Amino acid sequence: MQRYKRIVDAFVARIRSGDLAPGTRLPTHRALAAGEGIAIVTATRVYAELDALGLVSREQGRGTFVRDLALPPGHGVDQDTVAADAVDLTFNYPSLPGQTETLRAALRDLATSGDLEGLLRYQPHRGRTRDREAVARHLRRRGLDADPERVLIVSGAQHGLATTLMATLNPGDVVAADALTYSGFRALAKQLHLELAPVATTSAGPDLDALERLCVARPVKAIYTMPTLHNPLGWVLPEATRHDLAALARRHDALLIEDASYAYLVENPPPPLAAIEPERTVYVSGLSKSVATGLRVGFVVAPPSVVAGVERAIRLTTWNTPALTTAIACRWLEDGTVDELEARKRDDARARQAIVRAEFAGLPYVGHGSSYFVWMPLPEDARADRLAATLARQRISVTTAEPFAVATPVPQALRLALSSTDLDTLRSTLRTVREVTLEDAYR
Structure with missing residues (x-):
């Protein structure tokens, strides 16, 4: 057996x-090379193999660390389930009292509508005309005057992002994204073999000077952005910054991909990028967060040059959005149910952020006053994976920065989702998170 293999096996066993x-x-x-009597290049090979096995994480400037094997890789987007008896601060699936009865009433109404036979058939790939018109009216209330011909109905915002990437980019294309960005987009880019180029961020949004330098140095084809309630950092870009970002995209002929999944939580936000730069912006949103995660209905508003490509990607992936859920969603868009639920969830999110402020007083954290998540940076010498493992043993599931990080080194931080438990449980759980964090990260 080769010497380096024996060293790898010894590390694996330990x-x-x-x-x-x-x-x-x-x-x-x-130090490993000196201790084992091997060349430095061989030591590098040992650690590369341990990394490939998922046993260690290598962080530039900090070293190589043993992973916690009790945690799924990334313990975020890659996590399939949370233990039944654990408090889930990993995913957001906000629900309000009475939503079940709202669904029951909608199903009764639909059963007597006389349109059931049509719902048994394939639908137009981008959605029926009347459904796209309902979405367009809804988006006008969000500040986006969208032509229904540019609206496509998809199976949730994640599907909207997937079909947008399939329609507009090719393997190897460079996409600029914030150094910390939505984990689901990061996973999509990897699956589609796109290169994500990190953009440094400030406390108020992306560093546009850094983005300009990146676009000069690299052939950036698209810029992925969340201007209204960034996930995970919670910023809302001012209108002037949005105009600057749109101008930058024009100068470098880059497509803007605007993810507005959490935009409903912000009252009276600045206009969407798609309203400022409609000819090069693809706007993606949905109803999973604002209504229910099980209602997999989303929408894409695309420039005319992109519509056919997204429609083709819908046909290739799902053929069309399920007709029953689309019918229910569009009824709720029209009768005010969605507007009501969004307003109530804004109030609910504010109540949860108030709990964060009370329980995390004195701790550093980043968040928006009406968002359903909070970002908790840790001291430089702390270990987020170790803290996550300690919390997991106390039946609390959290996410580290790893699934959100485009750049290296990955920051030591936790991202906490706030909407998937009741308020009293959230309060006591955050108290435990505070205690464990102080004990583990600040000792």
Whole structure:
């Protein structure tokens, strides 16, 4: 057996036995080489293999650390389930009292509408005309005057992002994205073999000077952005910054992909990028967060040059949005149900952020006053994966920065989703998070 293989196997045995605890910093490449009597290039190969096995994480400037094997890779977008008895601060699925009865009433109304036979058939790939018109009217209330001919109905915002990327980009294309960005977009880009180029951020949004330099240096084909309630950092870009971003995209002939999944939580936001620069912006949103996660209905508003490509991608992936859920969603768009639910969820999110302020007083965190998530940066020498593992043992599921990070090194931070438990449970859970964080990260 090759020498480096024996060293790898020894590390594997010690990590899996628990002899090397999660969060343990391994020797530097030079120290490992000296200790084992091997070349530095061989030491590098040892750590590369351990990384490929998912046993360690390598962080530029900080070293190589043992992963916690009790946590799924990324413990975010890659996580399939949360233990039934755990409090879920990983995913947001906000629901309000009475939503079940709202659905029951909608199903009764639909059953007597006389349109059931039509719902049993394939629908137009981008949605029926009357449904696209209902979406367009809804978007006008959000500040986007969208022509129904440019509206496409998709199976949730994630499907909207997927079909947009399939329609507009090719493997190897460079897409600019914030250094911390939505984990689902990051996973999509990887699946479609796109290169994500990180853009440095400020406390108020992306660093547009850094984005300008990136577009000069690299052939950036698209810019992915969340101007209204960024996930996970919670900013809302001012209108002037939106105009500057649109002008930058024009100068470099880059497509803007505007993700507005959480935009409904912001009252009276600035106009969407799609209203400022409609000819090069694809606007993507949906009803999963504002209404219900099980209602997989979303919408894309695309420039005329992109519509046919997105329609083709819908046909290739789902053929059309399920007719029954689309019919219910569009009824609710028309009768005011969606507007009512969005207003109530804004109030609910504000109440949850008030709990965050009370329980995290004195701790650094980043969030928006009406968002359903909060970002908690940790001290530089802390280990987010170790803290997540400690919380998991207390039946609290959280996400580290790893699934959101486009750039390296990955920051030590937690992202906490706030909407998937009742207020009393959220209060006591955040109190535990505070106590564990102070004990583990600030000792």
